[in-house]
Amino acid sequence: SQTIHQWPATLVQPVGSPLSLECTVEGTSNPNLYWYRQAAGRGLQLLFYSVGIGQISSEVPQNLSASRPQDRQFILSSKKLLLSDSGFYLCAWSPGQLSYEQYFGPGTRLTVT
Amino acid sequence: DAKTTQPTSMDCAEGRAANLPCNHSTISGNEYVYWYRQIHSQGPQYIIHGLKNNETNEMASLIITEDRKSSTLILPHATLRDTAVYYCIVRVPGGTSYGKLTFGQGTILTVHP
Numbered sequence: 406s407q408t409i410h411q412w413p414a415t416l417v418q419p420v421g422s423p424l425s426l427e428c429t430v431e432g433t434s435n436p437n438l439y440w441y442r443q444a445a446g447r448g449l450q451l452l453f454y455s456v457g458i459g460q461i462s463s464e465v466p467q468n469l470s471a472s473r474p475q476d477r478q479f480i481l482s483s484k485k486l487l488l489s490d491s492g493f494y495l496c497a498w499s500p501g502q503l504s505y506e507q508y509f510g511p512g513t514r515l516t517v518t
Numbered sequence: 519d520a521k522t523t524q525p526t527s528m529d530c531a532e533g534r535a536a537n538l539p540c541n542h543s544t545i546s547g548n549e550y551v552y553w554y555r556q557i558h559s560q561g562p563q564y565i566i567h568g569l570k571n572n573e574t575n576e577m578a579s580l581i582i583t584e585d586r587k588s589s590t591l592i593l594p595h596a597t598l599r600d601t602a603v604y605y606c607i608v609r610v611p612g613g614t615s616y617g618k619l620t621f622g623q624g625t626i627l628t629v630h631p
Binding site: 448449451493495497506507508509510511512514 | 552554556559560561562563564567619620621622623624
């Protein structure tokens, strides 16, 4: 069966510090991968998606970047965090572009102080 | 993508059926209806999807009207653990969108003892 992992679960970082969040998927190959953010009391916002190694599409301009160095690894990064980067970050995968059944990881709660 | 309209909140007694409506009057012929839910502090969870026929799985039933302009998600015997935000999403699988999901505000379902 497929599983998706995210770490860390929680993170408190000062403004201006770098960020690296990691997501890995097991039990499948060539998945579509997604990064979402949910600000407090708000809906989910799609940040990035990837259909293959090295292929990243950005949905909104922001202080963040994403990379996919391996088939089942997706990384969210920032060089300098802003207060507005605080939120609940979720990684998700789907079997392919014909399926909208996305499966979400447990999330990382980021607080920028 | 067709827009969806859901009530902001609903209540249900434990053990009773929870019926969550969704209006999607501008749905096109090749768009599917998907339901997800998000329990507090967790990632969204896929529930069910359908095109025109009613669907049932171990979690819920999906009833789509004949004109496909609305649908109802039914949780047959709601439990306290079903308290969550429920999202109705209408989308065409595949294409250049690569499975991107757009989450609206959803319906907050509260199951009472």
